[in-house]
Amino acid sequence: MKTLFQTSLKFAAVMLLLLGGAAITAHAQGARLQIDQLDSLANRASETVDVKFDEHLMQTLPKLFGKDDEDIKEILKGLKGIYVKSFEFEKEGQYSPADVESVMSQLRGGGWSKIVGVRSKKDGDNVDVYLMMQGDQIEGLAVISAEPKEFTVVNIVGPVNLEKLTKLEGQFGVPDLGLDQPKPKKSKLVP
Amino acid sequence: MKMKLAIIGLIIATTFFAPLTSTFARGDDFDAVVKAIEQFYHVKHQSLPLLARAGMKGARTVARVRGGDYKRLADAGSVRLVFFEDQEFNSHGRIAGFKASIQSTLNEAWSPLIATLSAKDEEQTYIYIRDAGAKFHVLVVTIERREATVVEATVAPDVLAMLMKDPNEMGKTLTDDAALNNNQEPIP
Numbered sequence: 001m002k003t004l005f006q007t008s009l010k011f012a013a014v015m016l017l018l019l020g021g022a023a024i025t026a027h028a029q030g031a032r033l034q035i036d037q038l039d040s041l042a043n044r045a046s047e048t049v050d051v052k053f054d055e056h057l058m059q060t061l062p063k064l065f066g067k068d069d070e071d072i073k074e075i076l077k078g079l080k081g082i083y084v085k086s087f088e089f090e091k092e093g094q095y096s097p098a099d100v101e102s103v104m105s106q107l108r109g110g111g112w113s114k115i116v117g118v119r120s121k122k123d124g125d126n127v128d129v130y131l132m133m134q135g136d137q138i139e140g141l142a143v144i145s146a147e148p149k150e151f152t153v154v155n156i157v158g159p160v161n162l163e164k165l166t167k168l169e170g171q172f173g174v175p176d177l178g179l180d181q182p183k184p185k186k187s188k189l190v191p
Numbered sequence: 192m193k194m195k196l197a198i199i200g201l202i203i204a205t206t207f208f209a210p211l212t213s214t215f216a217r218g219d220d221f222d223a224v225v226k227a228i229e230q231f232y233h234v235k236h237q238s239l240p241l242l243a244r245a246g247m248k249g250a251r252t253v254a255r256v257r258g259g260d261y262k263r264l265a266d267a268g269s270v271r272l273v274f275f276e277d278q279e280f281n282s283h284g285r286i287a288g289f290k291a292s293i294q295s296t297l298n299e300a301w302s303p304l305i306a307t308l309s310a311k312d313e314e315q316t317y318i319y320i321r322d323a324g325a326k327f328h329v330l331v332v333t334i335e336r337r338e339a340t341v342v343e344a345t346v347a348p349d350v351l352a353m354l355m356k357d358p359n360e361m362g363k364t365l366t367d368d369a370a371l372n373n374n375q376e377p378i379p
Contacts, residue, residue: 042287043285044310045310046310046311048307048310050307051305052302053302054303057304057320064349064351064355065352090311
């Protein structure tokens with residue numbers, strides 16, 4: 001009886017550990033969007049760019065940067081991934097609403113909140129910026145830009161500092177996210 | 192006693208043969224990528240590249256990208272390079288299929304960094320990175336309509352950091368560097 005009890009206890013402990021591990025993994029990967037389903041668009045796109053700084057690579061990045069790159073090191077610190085997929089098409093209608101929906105559906109609920117939504121009826125441009133929050137901390141960022149001839153998804157996983165994120169624009173394959181900080185107003189000189 | 196001998200044997204085997212296994216694994220990945228290209232496009236690699244032509248082209252690009260005098264990027268003797276010249280690279284509308292095939296060919300130790308594809312022009316660049324202790328292995332696959340290149344090189348962290356700031360140019364810069372330096376080990 002004692003053996004059975006001990007075995008059950010061990011089994012329960014192992015199950016708890018496994019469940020705990022799964023929960024931690026699920027949380028860590030929460031801000032990671034599944035975007036590989038978009039890969040087939042490359043067959044129709046005139047230009048495709050797929051940037052992938054996965055978690056494994058992000059862990060090695062601090063080794064790469066020296067004292068001259070303290071700013072970049074600071075931004076990358078704690079980030080778990082940077083993923084960009086961008087497709088340019090020659091004609092309109094070469095990607096479907098279902099392609100966009102396959103990403104957007106992941107952003108409904110699950111801790112994501114839309115912070116910016118831009119719609120242009122004239123140009124047909126749609127840009128949405130989503131944040132995943134954990135308390136006061138940003139756990140992830142997603143930018144979906146759907147234009148008639150271009151479709152771009154940017155997904156940054158991990159604690160994102162929006163003020164410093166602008167420094168990543170144009171580097172590491174991150175496009176211009178339009179997150180420029182407002183410039184300080186020039187004070188008038190009093191004679 | 193037998194147990195002790197077995198443990199000592201295991202330690203010796205791990206210490207001396209693990210780096211050897213890693214070297215073979217590195218070669219396997221490079222060869223596997225070359226084979227994947229050959230199978231998908233029905234082409235054959237050439238072991239004697241036109242170094243002079245590529246070198247001249249490379250020197251200009253590398254100097255331009257680095258904004259100064261030319262400096263070797265890859266470690267001497269670390270470069271493996273294979274050319275496919277004057278052959279047709281037509282994916283027949285399945286360029287994404289080739290991307291998936293390259294991805295499945297490489298093991299998880301390789302992190303995919305960037306892939307750029309142009310279905311219309313049949314142009315593709317793939318860059319993969321693998322941690323190699325204090326340095327990094329970089330694998331670059333470049334495919335154009337009539338030619339392709341596969342390069343594997345070991346680079347220092349500072350060089351990789353510089354290249355990664357502009358991943359779009361990274362593949363070209365490294366390939367040119369490899370072509371310029373005749374330190375590659377040709378595949379038989």
